Amino acid sequence: MTARRAVRAAKADQDQDVEAAAPRAVDEAKRALGERGAVWWTDGSPDLNRHMAKNTPYAHWYSEIGRCFSGGT
Structure with missing residues (x-):
């Protein structure tokens, strides 16, 4: 966060x-x-960092999380 604050201050x-x-x-x-x-992991799992959650194996989980925060069931 120090580096991010430096960007903002500059x-x-x-x-x-x-x-x-x-x-x-x-x-x-x-x-x-x-x-x-x-x-950094060695279990062979893919790097999904630059993917939108809806385009990954976590799509269903992500859609459920969205409902939790939007007041849905």
């Missing part, structure tokens, strides 16, 4: 040098957390 300050560097810091943090880059 945009607000109109500091182009900091604004150019801040997304790199966000990318580094995401890679360190395993959100980007090579998958």
Whole structure:
């Protein structure tokens, strides 16, 4: 979140040098957390990170979750 705040602050300050560097810091943090880059699991499961939930094997589960939050049954 520190890197994301730096992006916001750089945009607000109109500091182009900091604004150019801040997304790199966000990318580094995401890679360190395993959100980007090579998958960290070894069970052979596919990487579905860049897929919409409705287009994955989790589509039914996702549709049920949506009902829970929208007040449906």
